[in-house]
Amino acid sequence: MLSFPSTSVYQSSKCFFSYGRLPHIDPKQPPSKGRPWTTLQSLDFVHKASLWVDLIVPHECLPAVQDKVGAVKQAPEFKRVIMTLAQLLEPEFFKEYIKIGDILMLSEGRIGEDNVFTLRDGKLRLFLDRETYERAGLVGQPHGAKGKRSLKPRWVVEFDLKADSMWHGKKGFERLVYASKNVLNAPVTWLFCNLAKTPDPDPLEAHFPTKYTSKPGVQQSVDVALPPFDPHDGILNQSREDTEIFCTELYEWLSLVRLQSPRVETGDSIDPYLSCYRVPGEGEGAHPHAKVCVVSWTGFFSSKLAREILIDAMVAVPSKSWLSVSFSTFPSSKGLSGDCAECTFFRPPKSDGEYMLWEVKSHE
Numbered sequence: 001m002l003s004f005p006s007t008s009v010y011q012s013s014k015c016f017f018s019y020g021r022l023p024h025i026d027p028k029q030p031p032s033k034g035r036p037w038t039t040l041q042s043l044d045f046v047h048k049a050s051l052w053v054d055l056i057v058p059h060e061c062l063p064a065v066q067d068k069v070g071a072v073k074q075a076p077e078f079k080r081v082i083m084t085l086a087q088l089l090e091p092e093f094f095k096e097y098i099k100i101g102d103i104l105m106l107s108e109g110r111i112g113e114d115n116v117f118t119l120r121d122g123k124l125r126l127f128l129d130r131e132t133y134e135r136a137g138l139v140g141q142p143h144g145a146k147g148k149r150s151l152k153p154r155w156v157v158e159f160d161l162k163a164d165s166m167w168h169g170k171k172g173f174e175r176l177v178y179a180s181k182n183v184l185n186a187p188v189t190w191l192f193c194n195l196a197k198t199p200d201p202d203p204l205e206a207h208f209p210t211k212y213t214s215k216p217g218v219q220q221s222v223d224v225a226l227p228p229f230d231p232h233d234g235i236l237n238q239s240r241e242d243t244e245i246f247c248t249e250l251y252e253w254l255s256l257v258r259l260q261s262p263r264v265e266t267g268d269s270i271d272p273y274l275s276c277y278r279v280p281g282e283g284e285g286a287h288p289h290a291k292v293c294v295v296s297w298t299g300f301f302s303s304k305l306a307r308e309i310l311i312d313a314m315v316a317v318p319s320k321s322w323l324s325v326s327f328s329t330f331p332s333s334k335g336l337s338g339d340c341a342e343c344t345f346f347r348p349p350k351s352d353g354e355y356m357l358w359e360v361k362s363h364e
Contacts, residue, residue, distance in 0.1 A: 017247045018357040054258045056324040059291035061317045068316035078300040079192040081209035086180040096199040104193040122162030136179040191300040214299030223266040227280040249280040322349040
């Protein structure tokens with residue numbers, strides 16, 4: 001793995017690059033160990049500008065993607081609902097959705113500025129300011145970067161709600177219930193995603209949720225100038241400095257395609273005074289122009305869906321063709337230093353299971 005460190009004295013975001021080879025992938029037995037799968041599992045709440053899933057494929061591969069990628073055929077769903085923290089702990093909702101089920105929930109606000117609540121894998125995390133933390137009477141840990149002036153101290157409190165000790169009548173659980181009713185009692189807007197079967201009757205319906213369906217947006221037939229793709233020339237046979245340049249230029253090109261930038265389009269003639277960007281290898285005659293398609297999902301999803309999209313895309317797109325899949329999480333959805341904020345997977349053309357992976361880790 002290569003890292004591209006910053007010389008800044010502050011904790012800025014870092015990009016880590018990995019190059020490797022994947023074994024045979026069986027869609028019926030999805031892999032979970034090793035990269036890129038562990039990277040996808042580290043994503044907590046996936047969205048756009050906060051999941052943003054972008055799938056970039058050659059134009060001729062779009063029909064196969066539309067036929068075989070599950071998230072294209074059946075658009076994922078999520079909901080928005082206004083609830084108090086105490087309503088999550090009510091017996092019916094708590095039993096059906098947290099103890100038995102599997103849900104993702106993220107409250108409004110920005111970690112580091114507001115009081116934010118998250119729920120994933122049965123783990124409830126409360127990101128609180130100092131005043132609220134002291135009034136709640138809960139036991140937590142200091143949170144956030146240390147040593148920065150003008151920043152108020154923050155605290156994070158965590159409960160494993162699937163634990164045997166988390167039931168009504170238990171001392172630790174009743175302390176959380178008391179805090180949620182007397183201190184953390186303001187109604188907040190949540191994003192809600194159910195990863196399991198919906199119970200009948202549905203306890204969520206009592207709170208009148210708003211349902212959203214993330215239909216994929218397709219940008220078709222974009223003429224672009226292709227950069228060098230061959231990792232053997234760009235990585236294996238070069239010095240570290242040349243490798244970093246190759247990886248950075250390719251990642252920049254993929255990002256511009258995702259942003260629908262005209263700088264990568266064929267025949268772009270922007271004044272160099274306004275933009276000095278040039279596609280790597282353009283004008284050398286080594287790499288032709290081509291048509292690409294971008295399929296994008298925006299919503300509130302899980303890392304499980306991200307893994308399914310990647311596996312389906314790799315099975316649908318022939319190995320002779322290249323593809324790229326990018327995933328972005330909500331800003332500060334965890335708020336911990338080193339969280340993976342974005343990852344981009346790239347499979348070179350005519351590769352024998354080779355892949356390239358960029359991980360952007362944020363430092364809040």
